[in-house]
Amino acid sequence: MVCSDDEHIVMLPMLAHGHLIPFLALANHIQQTTGFTVTIANTPLNINYLRSTTANSESKIGLVELPFCSTDHGLPPNTENTENLSLDRIIDFFDATKSLKAPFYNLLVDITQKQGKPPLCVITDIFCGWAVDVAKSAGTVNVTFTTGGAYGTLAYMSLWLNLPHRNPDCDEFNLPGFPDRCRFHITQLHRFLRMADGTDSWSRFFQPQISESLQSYGMLCNTDEQVEAQALEWLRKFVKIPVWSVGPLLPPSMLNKSNTSKQHSGKVPGLSTEKCLEWLDLQEPDTVLYISFGSQNTISASQMMGLAVGLEESKIPFIWVTRPPIGFDLKGGFRSEWLPEGYEERIATAKQGLLVKNWAPQLDILSHKSTGAFLSHCGWNSVMESLSQGVPIIGWPMAAEQGYNSKMLVEEMGVAVELTRGVQTSVEGKDVKKVIELVMDKRGKGREIKENAAKIGQQIRASAMVEEQGQGSGSFLKSLNDFVTSLINARQEQSLLNSNGS
Numbered sequence: 001m002v003c004s005d006d007e008h009i010v011m012l013p014m015l016a017h018g019h020l021i022p023f024l025a026l027a028n029h030i031q032q033t034t035g036f037t038v039t040i041a042n043t044p045l046n047i048n049y050l051r052s053t054t055a056n057s058e059s060k061i062g063l064v065e066l067p068f069c070s071t072d073h074g075l076p077p078n079t080e081n082t083e084n085l086s087l088d089r090i091i092d093f094f095d096a097t098k099s100l101k102a103p104f105y106n107l108l109v110d111i112t113q114k115q116g117k118p119p120l121c122v123i124t125d126i127f128c129g130w131a132v133d134v135a136k137s138a139g140t141v142n143v144t145f146t147t148g149g150a151y152g153t154l155a156y157m158s159l160w161l162n163l164p165h166r167n168p169d170c171d172e173f174n175l176p177g178f179p180d181r182c183r184f185h186i187t188q189l190h191r192f193l194r195m196a197d198g199t200d201s202w203s204r205f206f207q208p209q210i211s212e213s214l215q216s217y218g219m220l221c222n223t224d225e226q227v228e229a230q231a232l233e234w235l236r237k238f239v240k241i242p243v244w245s246v247g248p249l250l251p252p253s254m255l256n257k258s259n260t261s262k263q264h265s266g267k268v269p270g271l272s273t274e275k276c277l278e279w280l281d282l283q284e285p286d287t288v289l290y291i292s293f294g295s296q297n298t299i300s301a302s303q304m305m306g307l308a309v310g311l312e313e314s315k316i317p318f319i320w321v322t323r324p325p326i327g328f329d330l331k332g333g334f335r336s337e338w339l340p341e342g343y344e345e346r347i348a349t350a351k352q353g354l355l356v357k358n359w360a361p362q363l364d365i366l367s368h369k370s371t372g373a374f375l376s377h378c379g380w381n382s383v384m385e386s387l388s389q390g391v392p393i394i395g396w397p398m399a400a401e402q403g404y405n406s407k408m409l410v411e412e413m414g415v416a417v418e419l420t421r422g423v424q425t426s427v428e429g430k431d432v433k434k435v436i437e438l439v440m441d442k443r444g445k446g447r448e449i450k451e452n453a454a455k456i457g458q459q460i461r462a463s464a465m466v467e468e469q470g471q472g473s474g475s476f477l478k479s480l481n482d483f484v485t486s487l488i489n490a491r492q493e494q495s496l497l498n499s500n501g502s
Helices: 015-034 046-056 087-115 131-137 150-162 201-213 229-239 273-281 300-312 345-351 364-367 380-388 402-413 427-442 444-464 473-502
Strands: 007-012 037-042 062-066 121-125 142-146 216-220 243-245 288-292 319-322 353-357 373-377 391-393 417-418
Touching: 007 015, 007 087, 007 427, 015 046, 015 121, 037 046, 037 087, 046 062, 062 288, 062 427, 087 131, 121 417, 131 142, 131 201, 142 243, 150 201, 150 229, 150 288, 150 402, 201 380, 201 473, 216 229, 216 300, 216 364, 216 473, 229 402, 243 473, 273 319, 273 353, 273 364, 273 473, 288 364, 300 319, 300 345, 300 391, 300 427, 345 353, 373 380, 380 391, 380 402, 391 402, 391 427, 402 417, 417 427, 417 444, 427 473
Parallel strands: 007 037, 007 121, 037 062, 121 142, 142 216, 216 243, 288 319, 288 373, 319 353, 373 391, 391 417
Antiparallel strands: none
């Protein structure tokens, strides 16, 4: 591995918690393995959030604030990430992030003046395609980092760039970049993508940002070479730039089951970690269903009722992270009227379940021996956290690339069963009960899914080979070394060309 304290890498994540945390994890890995100076730039509230996640760690990552005023863009005050922002306003927020272009350029110029040379590269989100030209203007190169996996990233990019679902003759369609056997269905697309025609506000943002990001020096992908070997091959053919797999970017404690995670993303859980673990300790191995839809999502009131009924009737012990349903203030309190009458009292008396308000210590729950399955929105961070522990998934995708992740988990990996999609569908208690029982069954399909998840979990841990101090060898470090070596060589070649030209 190339090691130096004379090199500097600057990173700019998209303004969303599901992007900030993988960027921070990548920054720590780069800094620890290379000795480079690594700086993450973002808006003030997001920088404060990152500081809170590293307060009790030995992170040496620099954190720099970029000015951003949400009200200048017609957004509510102090809106600096997507959390608690309605889906209808998210595209306005995404569009507002382009205002970071000038302050980000100024930061790169300032670093260049202080250090006598530009940063080795800038690593920016796939939604920050504008950074390609900014990096070039500042004398460096941009590297795109996708915080999702290879399959989901390829599907997301290809769908926005090609809009193949516009053919009204069929609900199923082929997608450029995928073999014909991987047919996609219109219901796997979020409603904004489903309605996109190339002239709408979502298309006007995503199409140029994705296209410009593909002009980068290369791409980093938050996945493992063995776990997504086929999808990485498809992705590389599609993007036509180098792709380095640098994941999954998980806390070391999740890759070494002898530890318990001490880092909880800077959030206060609705129920203490200790109480969650005490409750889990009372359950039999592989019997508990964990339910969470991530930090961004919630379901409708009718779906919440159906899910509650199915959980109770299944008799399966569960931990359910609840938040107000769609149409209500996500920051507001949770009301008992959103659940069947007397629900909380009944499951508490029967010792069947825990309802955790707003946020739970997910890493600790998934790594506990009693957890047998995860009902998830299929966000990539959650998927990798679950599979690293060999925990199978019940898919309920909501937005972004989650529908494509769910498709891959079911069709390519065989580690999941999909319950439903989105927030517009009807969810009946009997269907919930049926799917839960199928996945939790230690025979038949349930056993097969569990064995597949366990196999992938072993692959993830073997590839990372992460010891307690976060060091080790494996495909992750090889890929990271190839990436850094390529950057160093490219800069030396450019310097040689410049000197010969002069």
